[in-house]
Amino acid sequence: MALRACGFIIFRRLVQHPSPDKIEFLLLKTSYGEHHWTPPKGHVDPGEDDITTALRETQEEAGLSEDHLRKVDGFLQKLHYKVQGKDKEVLYWLAELRDPNTRVILSDEHQDYRWARLQEACELAKYKDLKDTLQAAQLYLETEGKQ
Template sequence: MAALRACGFIVFRRLVPPLDNIEYLLLQTSYGTHHWTPPKGHVDPGEDDLTTALRETREEAGLGPDRLRVIEGFVRELHYEVRGRPKEVLYWLAELRDPGTAVTLSDEHQDYRWARLEEACSLADFKDLQDTLRAANRHLEAEQSKQ
């Protein structure tokens, strides 16, 4: 059975330097258990993964490619099962260019939250997503230490 494939972004914003003022965007689903997740969605036929991530982030959070700066050198692939079927999710990391930009939810989500790392990890019920958020934060710390 072929795995379902989805792609999205770990979106973050910097309120003011330094690093501990980074917040991550999580969306609360309007279905199922109302879990919290970064914007993501399924790959359409003929669509490449990064295009899917950009499209889904625009559809689910109202944040188009012009609002985001994709961070080089970060991509994580998660593997898990949904209703007995394997699923792969690729996440890139993207900074919101203007931290004051409004989030506009689709009907797939009922709420959103900007959260610092530990709060984001507590909202994200799944360990692999928590690990991905922490890896994103480590990547940003390493990027900042090079500057």
């Protein structure tokens, strides 16, 4: 059985209009392993549903509660990869930080955080599937409501 984790691709708009160059994504730098950059995410606890996991992990890792976020409907990315020889599935929803000035409060699991526009976020993201997810989020935000 695959390990399962859930989280949010969190973004903020620097000004209140949909210009793509005004969007920044939140990435957290881990305190363990290779100190890679990642959105807030974590493993599903027994009996917990996926979205509850994403909300709990975001609160624990970044200090951002459900009240700080606006979940974007219609966006869900599923990543599949191996960690130490075991299959892992990660689900990411997209959420906007309601107040772009809200302070991020890191847990011990992370040593730093950064708000980054798409190009920088993709440079920080070590793994292709995460880069692809960030690009998909940006594209979704650019086209949201324009169909």
